[in-house]
Amino acid sequence: xxxxxxYRPKTLEKxxxxxxxxRNLKKLVSEQxxxxxxxxGPSGSGKKTLILALIRQMFGAGxxxxxxxxxxxxxxxxxxxxxxxLKMLSSTHxxxxxxxxxGFQDRYVVQEIIKEMAKNRPIDTKGKKGFKVLVLNEVDKxxxxxxxxxxxxxEKYSASCRLILCxxxxxxxxxxxxxxxxxxxxxxxxxxxxxxxxxxxxKKENLTLPAGFAARIAAQSNRxxxxxxxxxETCRVQQYxxxxxxxxxxLDWEQYVSEIAGDIMxxxxxxxxxSVRGKLYELLVNCIPPEIILKKLLSELLRKxxxxxxHEVCHWAAHYEHKMRLGSKPIFHxxxxxxxxxxxxxxxxxxxxx
Amino acid sequence: MAPLLPxxxxxxxxxRPKKVKDVAHQDEVVRVVTNTLETAxxxxxxxxGPPGTGKTxxALAIAHQLFGPELYKSxxxxxxxxxxxxxxxxxxxxxxxxxxxxGSKPHQGGYPCPPYKIIILDEADSMTxxxxxxxxxxxETYSKVTxxxxxxxxxxxIIEPLASRCAKFRFKPLxxxxxxxxxxxxxxxxxxxxxxxxxxxxxxxxxxxxxxxxTYLQSAARLFxxxxxxxDLISVSGVIPQDVVESLFTACKSGDFDVxxxxxxxxxxxxxxxxxxxxxxxxxxxxxxxxxDEQKARICKKLGEADKCLVDGxxxxxxxMDVASHxxxxxxxxxxxxxxx
Numbered sequence: 001x002x003x004x005x006x007y008r009p010k011t012l013e014k015x016x017x018x019x020x021x022x023r024n025l026k027k028l029v030s031e032q033x034x035x036x037x038x039x040x041g042p043s044g045s046g047k048k049t050l051i052l053a054l055i056r057q058m059f060g061a062g063x064x065x066x067x068x069x070x071x072x073x074x075x076x077x078x079x080x081x082x083x084x085x086l087k088m089l090s091s092t093h094x095x096x097x098x099x100x101x102x103g104f105q106d107r108y109v110v111q112e113i114i115k116e117m118a119k120n121r122p123i124d125t126k127g128k129k130g131f132k133v134l135v136l137n138e139v140d141k142x143x144x145x146x147x148x149x150x151x152x153x154x155e156k157y158s159a160s161c162r163l164i165l166c167x168x169x170x171x172x173x174x175x176x177x178x179x180x181x182x183x184x185x186x187x188x189x190x191x192x193x194x195x196x197x198x199x200x201x202x203k204k205e206n207l208t209l210p211a212g213f214a215a216r217i218a219a220q221s222n223r224x225x226x227x228x229x230x231x232x233e234t235c236r237v238q239q240y241x242x243x244x245x246x247x248x249x250x251l252d253w254e255q256y257v258s259e260i261a262g263d264i265m266x267x268x269x270x271x272x273x274x275s276v277r278g279k280l281y282e283l284l285v286n287c288i289p290p291e292i293i294l295k296k297l298l299s300e301l302l303r304k305x306x307x308x309x310x311h312e313v314c315h316w317a318a319h320y321e322h323k324m325r326l327g328s329k330p331i332f333h334x335x336x337x338x339x340x341x342x343x344x345x346x347x348x349x350x351x352x353x354x
Numbered sequence: 355m356a357p358l359l360p361x362x363x364x365x366x367x368x369x370r371p372k373k374v375k376d377v378a379h380q381d382e383v384v385r386v387v388t389n390t391l392e393t394a395x396x397x398x399x400x401x402x403g404p405p406g407t408g409k410t411x412x413a414l415a416i417a418h419q420l421f422g423p424e425l426y427k428s429x430x431x432x433x434x435x436x437x438x439x440x441x442x443x444x445x446x447x448x449x450x451x452x453x454x455x456x457g458s459k460p461h462q463g464g465y466p467c468p469p470y471k472i473i474i475l476d477e478a479d480s481m482t483x484x485x486x487x488x489x490x491x492x493x494e495t496y497s498k499v500t501x502x503x504x505x506x507x508x509x510x511x512i513i514e515p516l517a518s519r520c521a522k523f524r525f526k527p528l529x530x531x532x533x534x535x536x537x538x539x540x541x542x543x544x545x546x547x548x549x550x551x552x553x554x555x556x557x558x559x560x561x562x563x564x565x566x567x568x569t570y571l572q573s574a575a576r577l578f579x580x581x582x583x584x585x586d587l588i589s590v591s592g593v594i595p596q597d598v599v600e601s602l603f604t605a606c607k608s609g610d611f612d613v614x615x616x617x618x619x620x621x622x623x624x625x626x627x628x629x630x631x632x633x634x635x636x637x638x639x640x641x642x643x644x645x646x647d648e649q650k651a652r653i654c655k656k657l658g659e660a661d662k663c664l665v666d667g668x669x670x671x672x673x674x675m676d677v678a679s680h681x682x683x684x685x686x687x688x689x690x691x692x693x694x695x
Contacts, residue, residue, distance in 0.1 A: 024577050035364070035573060041625035148480050152434045158364060169670050170592070171629035176405065179566045182573040183592040188623040223623045291669050298672070302615070310611045311679040311688075318660075318676035322668040 003233045004226055007201050010064075012053045017046055017189045017197065017225065025054050025184075034058070036154055036163045038139075038178060040170040041186030044224030047166050050186065054164075055133055059093040066091045075108045082108060094133040100141035107145040114153055117161065132161050139165045140172035151176045188223035191215070197225060198232055207236065210244040220248050253288050254296060261300035268342035273335070280334050290330035294321055294337065301341065309348055316340050365572045366565050369540055374415045377408045378564070379532040383523045387412065391419055394468040398493065398502045400517060402509040403525030406563030412525075413474050413503045420472070422465035429456065434476035444488040448473060452496040471500050478504040479511035486513045493519055527562025530554070537567060546571075547581040555584035559591045594626050599634045603642075606678055609686040614678045618671065628670040632657050632677065639681075649684045656680040 009015045015022040028034050037054075039047040055063045066089045075082040084105060088097040095117060099109045117134060139147070154163060154177070165181060167173055189197070198214040217235070221228035231248055239246060260279050263272060283293050298317040302310055317337060324333035371377050374387050383401075390396050396416075401409040417430045431451045433443075456469055475481070493502055493516075504520060506512055534553050541548050548556075548571075560567035573590045574582045588595070598621065605617040621631065639645065639653050660673045683689070 028576055035576065040627070042623055045625065145480075148477065152476070155364075155367070158367075170627040171664050171670060172667055178592070179405070179563070179569060182576075182590070185592065185625050187625045295669065295671060307611050311683055314611075314672075314675050314679050318663070318668070318672040321672045322663040322666060325667045325669075 002230075003201060003205075004229045007197075007204070007229070008049050009053060010056060012050075012057050015046075015050065015053060016200075017193050018050060018186060021050060021184060021186065022053070025050065026057060028182075029054065029057050034162055036158070036165070036181040037184060038165045038167070038170065038173065038181035039184045039186055040167050040173075042188045042224070043168060044221075044226035045186045045188045046225060047186045050184075051135060051164055051166060055094050055135075058133065059091075063091050063093045066096075073109075073113055075112050084109065086113070094135060096135040096137070098137045099146065100138045104143065106142050107149055110142070110146045110149045110153065114150075114161075114163075115157070131159070133164060134161055135164045135166065137166050138168075139177070140167035140169050144174070147174045147177055151180060154180050189225050191218040191223065194218040194221060194223070194225055194228045198228060201229065201232065205236075208241060210242050210246075213242055213244070213246065217248050220250070253283060253286065256283060257293060257296045258300045261297055261304070264301070264338060264341060265304055265345070268346040273339055273342065276338055277331070277335055280331060280338075284331060290324060290334060291321055294324070294334060297334075297337075306348075309344065312344055313341060316344075364569070365540060365544070366568050369536075369543075369568065370411050371408075371415060372418065374412060374419060377412050377415065378536055379528045380408055380412070380523075380525055383412065383525065386521075386523070387416060391416065391466070394420065394466040396420075396468070396470075396501050398497075398504075398520040400504045400506075400509070400512065400520035400522045401525060402506050402512075402522070404527050404562065405507060406560075406565035406567075407525040407527060408564070409505045409525050410476055413476075413505055416503075417472050417474065420466055420468060422467070425465070425467060429471045431471070431473045432476065433474065440482065441485045441488050444485045444492070448489070449492055452492055452500040455499050469499070472503060473500060474503045474505070476505045477507075479506035479508050483513060486516055490515050490519075528564050529562075530557040533557055533560070533562070533564055533567060536564060537571060540568065540571065544575065545580060546575055549583070552582055552584040552587055555587050559587065559593050592627065592630065594631055594634055596634075598624075598626065599631065599638055602631075602635065602678065603638055603681075606681040607685050609682060609688075611679065611682070614682055615675065618674050618678055621674065622671045628674050629661065629664050631674070632661055632664075635677070635681075645685065649687075652684040653681050656684075 012022045012026050039051060041047055068087065068089055070085060070087055073084045073086065075084060082105060084102055086097060086099075086101060086109065088095055090096070097113075099106050099113075102109045114134065117132065139150075142150075150163075151174075163181075165173070165177070170178060170183065195214045195218050198217060199209065202209045202214070214232075217228055217231050221231060235242065235246060235248060238249070256279065260276055263276060263279075266272075280293070284290060294317060298314065301313060305313065320333045320337040320340070323336075324330050327333060374384055374391065377384055399413070401413060403409060414432075418426060421429045431448070433448075451471065451473065454471070456471060478486075489502075493500075502520070504512065504516070509517065509522070534557060537548070537553065537556060540546075556567050556570060560570065570587055570591050571582070574586045577590065578586045602614075602617050602621065605614045608614070622628075636654065636657050639650060639657075642650075656677055660677045663673050664670065
């Protein structure tokens with residue numbers, strides 16, 4: 001078992017990083033009654049951990065017995081019948097799914113599947129919790145229509161079904177949905193908090209940490225707790241006992257992007273652009289999301305640039321990322337950004353050095 | 355549906371006015387509608403206005419007051435954006451419902467029960483143009499036996515031919531006094547303790563949207579118990595604390611790109627929603643007194659562009675960075691465009 005899973009806190013009491021949120025959630029649940037919830041925050045900040053712990057708090061250990069099923073849905077959409085296949089994780093008390101997997105048909109998922117699930121109200125012999133919990137991931141990736149469908153569904157079936165929505169950026173969730181939920185902001189843990197978690201894991205695993213080692217991992221993790229724990233485990237596999245100055249290996253794709261940045265800085269020519277294209281394709285083929293490539297590339301370039309160019313480069317990065325979102329082929333826009341950068345940089349070089 | 359547990363009902367539903375005359379703050383609308391209720395003679399209606407002002411409430415209340423609980427099911431068809439409303443539905447479901455004639459059994463059980471049916475189309479601005487066009491003739495043909503209520507936020511998204519067939523009513527945002535009246539009423543019913551500062555905070559963060567105000571109130575009550583302070587409300591509502599916005603603004607003023615970059619990275623890591631941040635930044639910039647008008651205009655233009663990009667789904671970090679860099683250049687009178695000559 002990976003450490004990330006092994007040391008994921010299972011109950012709200014054991015959560016250490018977002019204690020205040022956990023305390024509030026506990027209070028919510030203790031009143032037998034819980035509004036719809038929207039968790040938002042950067043990745044690796046602990047949204048999922050909080051949600052799982054919350055569900056456990058609501059329903060007890062029974063909620064941990066989950067099964068993964070691939071369910072086929074037949075949806076009657078007027079003239080034709082659609083067939084959708086969706087993965088979902090379910091226990092007797094909750095269902096977890098990722099509606100944006102259905103692509104452009106996500107509207108039907110939200111309209112039909114959620115309705116159907118919400119209608120089937122669980123009967124409890126003790127007559128207490130008469131509702132099911134539905135966890136929807138990545139709601140920010142849902143299409144606008146799907147989000148619109150969500151709003152009325154949430155009100156209509158609020159008696160038998162509670163929704164827990166989870167997303168990275170709440171800007172992409174429509175106001176109508178946001179105003180119907182209790183919004184919970186989950187901030188990324190600070191570096192000190194990450195260090196504490198790493199030291200805790202180190203103690204449990206009986207490892208001796210050299211001074212400053214945990215701090216270095218935390219610094220490199222970008223305030224992403226999951227990544228920090230993974231780094232920590234990688235280091236453990238590479239070499240133990242830890243050397244005081246042991247290097248924390250960077251992610252290979254990050255290294256690759258910084259190579260690309262170096263290439264671009266060295267030479268600005270069509271030939272170099274062509275070779276960069278190959279490298280970008282390589283990254284895309286390995287399923288690195290294009291906007292993450294662009295952001296990393298930008299931050300690498302910003303590190304090497306003069307301050308007067310930074311504004312301009314930053315502007316174009318934002319411009320091309322927006323274009324990329326509207327278009328369908330990310331490679332064009334990545335390449336366009338590289339070409340734009342080359343032209344700006346070359347002009348700057350000519351102007352300043354002749 | 356099974357009977358609701360009293361506690362699991364959102365307050366928004368619990369305190370939804372049941373009668374037209376209880377709808378807050380929309381005097382003209384209420385006056386006209388009450389008149390028509392007495393005569394039971396009703397035109398097609400179009401309600402528009404910002405969210406949380408009582409449009410759906412009014413429509414439902416009219417229907418309930420006309421027909422009473424018994425006939426309601428057979429006489430009223432309620433469709434909203436969560437139901438499929440493509441052109442097919444208009445052609446089949448709506449037309450079928452509209453075509454059925456009803457007998458007039460006036461004044462059944464104390465309700466007027468006029469001889470027509472009502473179709474409520476909630477969130478009508480999310481209907482496609484084709485579907486709206488298909489409605490035009492249907493509305494006229496069956497006008498003897500069916501009345502349509504359209505409810506929408508933006509009247510510009512309703513096609514002109516439909517709008518001209520209806521009596522239009524604009525619902526205005528609630529003023530703070532009216533809103534605090536309703537809120538205090540709910541506080542009394544629920545046994546909550548709200549001081550005047552918290553009340554005015556609630557008024558300003560909800561911006562005239564009563565539903566939002568009630569939702570915030572309920573969330574805060576669940577989290578913090580029966581006495582609620584204004585800080586509790588802010589933390590529930592997702593409004594960004596003012597010092598975060600101020601620190602970004604100061605970073606922009608400093609004129610150092612790396613300082614701004616650091617600040618933006620921090621804001622993103624804290625998970626604040628950028629669209630909200632842009633709104634609040636706008637407020638700070640418009641109210642700032644030491645900035646010239648031209649600089650303000652330049653910044654505002656960029657804020658608008660960034661907001662559009664965010665709606666399109668662009669990355670939050672990059673857009674906020676772009677805004678920060680533009681603001682910095684405007685504030686420090688740096689060159690907006692780079693030129694090498």
